[in-house]
Amino acid sequence: xxxxxxxxxxxxxxxxxxxxxxxxxxxxxxxxxxxxxxxxxxxxxxxxxxxxxxxxxxxxxxxxxxxxxxxxxxxxxxxxxxxxxxxxxxxxxxxxxxxxxxxxxxxxxxxxxxxxxxxxxxxxxxxxxxxxxxxxxxxxxxxxxxxxxxxxxxxxxxxxxxxxxxxxxxxxxxxxxxxxxxxxxxxxxxxxxxxxxxxxxxxxxxxxxxxxxxxxxxxxxxxxxxxxxxxxxxxxxxxxxxxxxxxxxxxxxxxxxxxxxxxxxxxxxxxxxxxxxxxxxxxxxxxxxxxxxxxxxxxxxxxxxxxxxxxxxxxxxxxxxxxxxxxxxxxxxxxxxxxxxxxxxxxxxxxxxxxxxxxxxxxxxxxxxxxxxxxx
Numbered sequence: 222x223x224x225x226x227x228x229x230x231x232x233x234x235x236x237x238x239x240x241x242x243x244x245x246x247x248x249x250x251x252x253x254x255x256x257x258x259x260x261x262x263x264x265x266x267x268x269x270x271x272x273x274x275x276x277x278x279x280x281x282x283x284x285x286x287x288x289x290x291x292x293x294x295x296x297x298x299x300x301x302x303x304x305x306x307x308x309x310x311x312x313x314x315x316x317x318x319x320x321x322x323x324x325x326x327x328x329x330x331x332x333x334x335x336x337x338x339x340x341x342x343x344x345x346x347x348x349x350x351x352x353x354x355x356x357x358x359x360x361x362x363x364x365x366x367x368x369x370x371x372x373x374x375x376x377x378x379x380x381x382x383x384x385x386x387x388x389x390x391x392x393x394x395x396x397x398x399x400x401x402x403x404x405x406x407x408x409x410x411x412x413x414x415x416x417x418x419x420x421x422x423x424x425x426x427x428x429x430x431x432x433x434x435x436x437x438x439x440x441x442x443x444x445x446x447x448x449x450x451x452x453x454x455x456x457x458x459x460x461x462x463x464x465x466x467x468x469x470x471x472x473x474x475x476x477x478x479x480x481x482x483x484x485x486x487x488x489x490x491x492x493x494x495x496x497x498x499x500x501x502x503x504x505x506x507x508x509x510x511x512x513x514x515x516x517x518x519x520x521x522x523x524x525x526x527x528x529x530x531x532x533x534x535x536x537x538x539x540x541x542x543x544x545x546x547x548x549x550x551x552x553x554x555x556x557x558x559x560x561x562x563x564x565x566x567x568x569x570x571x572x573x574x575x576x577x578x579x580x581x582x583x584x585x586x587x588x589x590x591x592x593x594x595x596x597x
Contacts, residue, residue: 230535231526232277235519237537239277240544242270243357244565247549252558264514265507271360272515274545275465278364279472283371283380292372292440293429294588299368301584303344303361303542306576310546311341311354323553328352336411339418348454348462349414350406357549362454363462366447367469369421372428373444376437380473381482387470387491390463391498397452398460398502405453421446457503464499471495475523492516543569543577 246267249257260266286295317323329337329352337354340346346353347362374380406413424443428436448466455462471492478488496516500509537544548565555561 233538239273240541279469305580369447376440383473390467394463
């Protein structure tokens with residue numbers, strides 16, 4: 222057991238099981254499909270896991286942004302937190318595909334290579350309707366949309382409105398979903414994908430490098446692009462896409478209420494609105510129970526946030542990104558469920574120490590070297 226309850230240890234205690242839920246979902250369909258069909262028909266553990274991740278991101282990302290108080294530092298930190306492992310995983314996926322051990326999405330050959338690279342490196346491929354090198358990276362597209370919106374709200378000092386945003390998005394998701402049941406950005410719209418991807422990259426670059434009103438304008442433009450992509454680009458449909466973003470803002474509302482920035486009642490209403498509008502968002506028997514379970518698990522961990530958590534649970538949380546990103550690659554080469562986990566967990570620990578940790582250190586070094594830059 223750990224000696225003292227770290228302030229955010231409960232978040233790591235959530236991340237680890239959430240990552241394992243996603244890995245178990247895919248491993249179940251790979252190694253025991255008959256059994257897993259019965260489980261998945263009752264509760265989709267993969268959906269539960271990713272929604273726990275979305276709630277955790279909603280809680281912690283605005284806190285991280287406001288703690289730094291620097292938009293340039295925020296984007297630098299995010300880049301060096303995510304890209305080193307992501308690029309390494311892409312390289313591993315391509316190497317396994319070249320060896321004939323990993324089947325890549327056939328759509329990758331149907332789209333121009335520069336367009337595919339742009340979508341995957343910016344992590345926007347899901348919302349630009351581009352094929353993914355690693356299929357689970359679809360969640361990173363929604364994370365990016367959320368980052369863009371958070372940065373915009375921070376730049377105009379409106380971050381405290383997260384509860385209203387969560388509720389508003391949840392309520393809007395229903396009519397928008399009925400009007401736009403599928404992605405508006407088509408699967409062959411290369412020009413639109415390039416323009417939108419480059420526009421997001423430019424907005425981030427100007428936010429990082431610019432100053433004053435130029436920086437603020439770029440941040441707001443990025444936020445509007447993030448919202449637009451979530452509404453028009455979700456391959457699961459607009460209803461689901463907007464509910465995902467609303468879920469992250471519900472996590473932010475919980476953070477605001479805990480810090481005394483908004484009344485607790487506002488956070489409760491925001492969470493209730495997201496759940497009420499999100500439960501019927503997908504015609505799948507495992508969806509609604511998964512969504513309810515994710516919110517319930519998050520609420521339970523939040524209620525226990527002052528308690529001591531086992532070291533192993535927090536440790537799983539620290540390597541959760543590696544667990545999440547590498548497990549689809551290992552599924553194709555592991556001969557069985559036991560070997561799959563016996564290799565996945567140590568491999569994730571290695572990549573965390575050799576790739577993730579140095580990347581984060583480099584990011585912190587660059588942030589310190591550049592010095593603080595006010596938001597504008």
